[in-house]
Amino acid sequence: MSLPLFYDLVMSWDAELTALTERIGRSLFVRPEPRANFADLVRGLLADVPRKNSWQLSDHVGHGTANRFEHLLDRAKWDAEALREQVRDYVVEHLASPDAVIIADDTQAIKKGDRSVGVAPQYCGSTGQVENCQVMPMLTYASAAGHAFINRRLYLPESWAHDPRRRAMAGVPEDVVFATKPGLVIEMLAVELSAGTPFAYLAGDAGYGRDPELRAFCHRTERPIAYVMAVPVDLPLVTVHGQSEPAGHVLDRLLALGDAGLWERRSCGQGAKGVRLFDWAAVAVHVKDQQPAPGHGHMLLLRRSVADPAEIEFFLAHARVGTAITELIRIAGMRWKIEENNEQGKDLLGLTQYQVRKWTPWHRHVTTVMLALAFLTVTRARLTGMDAPTVREDEQGKALVPQVPSG
Structure with a gap:
């Protein structure tokens, strides 16, 4: 592909990203300032920033301090569940297939201390041992066109779920009760069934396949x-x-x-x-x-x-x-696709690089990363069959996000 054509392609990515964040931003925010900050956050997550925390993302997009992103994630008035629905609808719009598969798995964020919501010594799949971490059950939607996250939950260990003081400090809503990880997957599947998300199968690892209640739900x-x-x-x-x-x-x-x-x-x-x-x-x-x-x-x-x-x-x-x-x-062979989403989310988009401790900021950060991954996935799907690399790779062969202008 010639350089001018590749430049036009990158500009088209930029235009599509702008249109997507503007459309979703108008549904989430009344005022233009948080809409602009939300668009900057998504753009920063897709950029080549070493650590996707508020300070480094703010520096990349040209904010003088991290205050705008910290306010957006913590104190601003908006609904992360509404954003999650928008992410799911965007993924289904572009990737839907009647023989699609929903894949359940959990990923972990290793954290220090005991104040971040849900953090506790628990099994960490990425290291194969008990770590001080947060555990996040996720759902990926996978079809022949691509695969991306459509739903998420934060697992609250019983030590958190039954501790009123810790719950209050982390802002855990009163209606959130203890649920097992398979139980959280049941909740998410019920949401997708109610929304009419088209899929033919559920896939998962033994942590979910062994659970009789999840199987009974199916x-x-x-x-x-x-x-x-x-x-x-x-x-x-x-x-x-x-x-x-x-x-x-x-x-x-x-x-x-x-x-x-x-x-x-x-x-x-x-x-x-x-x-x-x-x-x-x-x-x-x-x-x-x-x-x-x-x-x-x-x-x-x-x-x-x-x-x-x-x-x-x-x-x-x-x-x-x-x-x-x-x-x-x-x-059975589709299960690895959510592992790829977990890897992309962590390595490319900062899925676990947040510096937030409370319930609401956690959901806002993770859901915004889901939107960034969905945009990346849809962009790849659109490139299929074109005379261009479907995605750039680093020296280890790992996929890199398509780079869009940061301004």
């Missing part, structure tokens, strides 16, 4: 949700003779019959390093104390690593009877 007869979620090896199943057994015993029985013909090598989608090939096996199962929705059945998928055959992961599928196994494998 089995409801009035609006069943098909899913493919990772599950632990001890997921309770029922044999044909009515006896209880863990999922791992299914693998043992299959292996006892011999390895020949058991596994089939299949791709579950493109990854950062190319086609993601695994060996797969599948068997119909009955889940203990849980019936599938009418017209649906349960299938246990077993995924074996090609490089290390001892590495086997289990997935439970809940889908309409007659659904092709290849379709279920495709859905």
Whole structure:
């Protein structure tokens, strides 16, 4: 692509971003000053700023101090839930597909001290150990056009949820009660169902797949949700003779019959390093104390690593009877897309680089980052098929945000 054409492309990104922030800003703010600050914040998040905190973002966009962004995130009058709805609507407008997948996962922000809302010693997936951190269950919307966050929650550990003093200091609303991480995903799914968000499947890791209440929510007869979620090896199943057994015993029985013909090598989608090939096996199962929705059945998928055959992961599928196994494998392979969103949000857009401690500023920052990621995703989708790089990469091959003018 010639330099003038590339310049025109960048200018079109700038115009689209301006139109988006103006449209959303007018729905959120009465006065022009917070609308301008909101637009500056989104533009700063998309820029090449080392740390996406209020001070460095303010310096990048030309504010003399961090006061404007700090006021916007903390004391200004606006509704982060209204912004979240706008983000979801924008993503659906550009990426919607009837066979789209909603993916549930949580990400963590490691923090010091004990005053930031929700922070506590708890398991951190990014390090694989207990850290002093905040945990954020998120939903990603994924289709062939792209994938971006559409919903979020902040997990409040019981030590926070049942402590009136800490709640008051952090501004936690009175109607917020303790909920498990899967419970928060149920809340978000209910919001998306009510909004009519089009999707065909739910995907998630074993932290969500193992939860019987989340699965029960998906089995409801009035609006069943098909899913493919990772599950632990001890997921309770029922044999044909009515006896209880863990999922791992299914693998043992299959292996006892011999390895020949058991596994089939299949791709579950493109990854950062190319086609993601695994060996797969599948068997119909009955889940203990849980019936599938009418017209649906349960299938246990077993995924074996090609490089290390001892590495086997289990997935439970809940889908309409007659659904092709290849379709279920495709859905299982979609789960990594939310991990990519988590990485992009943290590394490129400052998802966890905030310096806020209270409930309202946290939701405002995270939701604004969701808007920045949605803009990035839609911009990529529009570039598909054009004679231009779909996205720039750094020396490690990580995606960089399309740079728009900062003024």
